[in-house]
Amino acid sequence: MDVKAALVSGLTSDPRRLPVWFRYDKQGSIYNDRFLTDNTHYYFYRSEVEVLTANVQAIVSEVAPPCVLVEMGSGNSEKSRMIIDVILRQQTTLNYIPVDISAEFLKETADSLSHDYGEKLRVTPVPGDYTVGIEHFRKVEGRKLIVWLGGGFQNQPYTVQVARLHNMAQSMTGADRLLVALDVTQEAEAVEKAYLDPAGVGENLYLNALWRLNREYGSDIITDNFRLEANFDHSTEDDTLSGVKLRAVSCNDQEIHIPDLNLTFDLPEGECIYLHEGEYLSCKYTDAQVGSLAEKAGLTLNRIWTDPGLHVGLFCFAKDV
Template structure:
């Protein structure tokens, strides 16, 4: 895994344009920074909107099935929002088997310890410490009637990877399984820029954590004061695409920073950008039609949706197309 991570870092830092993978932000420090951003920034609307949807609709969001559900979650983090689902499921069944997956082993381990203390023997937790591709492979091995959660993960991938991941998740689903994911349907540019380029600098600190991690783990000495931090919002109403945020740092002067652990130098000219995510952008924003098209391309059907009163967050529940086919035969 370590070798694979290094290869991805080298590829990003030597590509054109240069980038550092966004998932590299999420060591234990980065995961803490994200939670602080989500909960402590009054302009960051996303988490408050998601919690509002869950508080008011979790009973409807969780499907009614005759069997006990197994809960699986991709990119579970500290399982803060997941507790709303766990609490509701434990009203319906005596015990719950839960497979949380996340890239940060230390952060997830602490979350699992807290869950064990909070729920005792009623919650059986089997954590999966992995990043994207490996996590999907592990989740595929889980048998039984599953409720698969994917909170805050879809919209940080490229369009093709969003479709690909949803398609892979669909292969884990029987006719009784359901996938629930959330998305951001905010399209107001001023609101978005205020959230992602906040005055407190919380998002800047999070998004630059990958570079500080390079310094710590790969022996580089990248000086962030030699760069400016910038945020753009790119709006696209094409029904077969999406809008997104771009975040990057721009070199104030010509720079060269050796990265011994990767065996390369980071070389940039004055005015050159280093993107703090893969692909065109991250934290994508959608119209309902765009979401329906992504789901359809992935071999899923959008069964139902729930939004908050301010129309910021949307939760989507999906079935597999094969599920619909089998039901139409009966």
């Protein structure tokens, strides 16, 4: 991926944007972990753990043993450990392929898994973009359980979601399964509080994209000169999604100079930089909207597990045959 080109393209577009994935360097991954545990309004994490804990056995049963476990956007692999434990009760060894753009954090997580599981778990970390991960698992032999947990899937633009599901479908056999955790919450107040929590736990995670520009591209952006705003757009149309718009709004007239991107622009008071490359930071789904995505991608929606609070759906897809 050409990171510089993506940054320049986003920062010169109207409105200006920074991609979600850019916030995930090692420091961003650490902020993400804190966000999950310390933001009491972030219902997604707790609901996802709840629904996964209650159904992990049934999820693993979707793919006959022995299988390979692939994870897109693996982060700290904490939830995957639940899945690994169940798989290792039905087969003696497991190949686990975590894919993540946050390369240093991925390596540390892989080392820690290898240390904890020993020879039972063969970990093959794939550092890079999801596209690299899909290319990689195309070549993997054996039945695959592919998981995409923690909300990483829903941070992508709608067209990218369709394209990535389609590419995955092309790489799957009829025996493979894809499990995607999606936010099915539809109440604006709960959603907006989760992303812009009153205690401000999310701020470091979001602002890390601007701080990373300072660290790696020579800028001197003062984030105290911005305020964060989050809004939920609700849609029930099958071919669209609901989602959260998150922006850093300039509190005064400022000039942004990013030497290593050869970029200088004025950001007047009230103008903003969106902190996601697509329409939304985090999409929200109805069952019909997921069904429509699956149909476009050539996947069949096999099963859905949800938590009692109806916040998270674990959607299990198979390749259309």
